Amino acid sequence: DTGVSQDPRHKITKRGQNVTFRCDPISEHNRLYWYRQTLGQGPEFLTYFQNEAQLEKSRLLSDRFSAERPKGSFSTLEIQRTEQGDSAMYLCASSLAGDSPLHFGNGTRLTVT
């Protein structure tokens, strides 16, 4: 069990640029989640995959955000035309089906200047 891996750890970008983050879940986990955490707040749910199917998206996920999990393994989260309000920690988590706990990665910290 190597844990959930996220890349990069930090990303600084200029407003208007596109960014893409990657998440590698624990290998046998079929569920994958993306969360966003801003300073002083708890993580907020963005989207959820079961295998390759994106089954739920939060209202927080505007049309500038897109997530994929093409082969049911790793996932990417892309933000187009970044805005300063997108600055946050983006967390990925994975789990087995059922009542299994979520395992979180260390996150990608995005700073939009």
Next chain:
Amino acid sequence: GDSVTQMEGPVTLSEEAFLTINCTYTATGYPSLFWYVQYPGEGLQLLLKATKADDKGSNKGFEATYRKETTSFHLEKGSVQVSDSAVYFCALSVIGANSKLTFGKGITLSVRP
């Protein structure tokens, strides 16, 4: 909708002091309740959980009891250590909601020697 409310922080205690961190919730269904911890520089880790009323979750000397009548899941530890310094998040997930977690804002605990 579902929500979790945590007491305001931060909390600073001396080593060996008693700790209580309050957490209350509202949920549309019958939730499972969790405490997650985030140590400095690390990802979120599950500390303990309880899945039904009157269940007590425990781990590393921490305990929390699922109180349906007061919709609470307060975290306690009898004697804190410097190594317990971290951010603590209360969270819930509702059965049938894809194990999606709803988090509170988190509270920072600092334990001084």
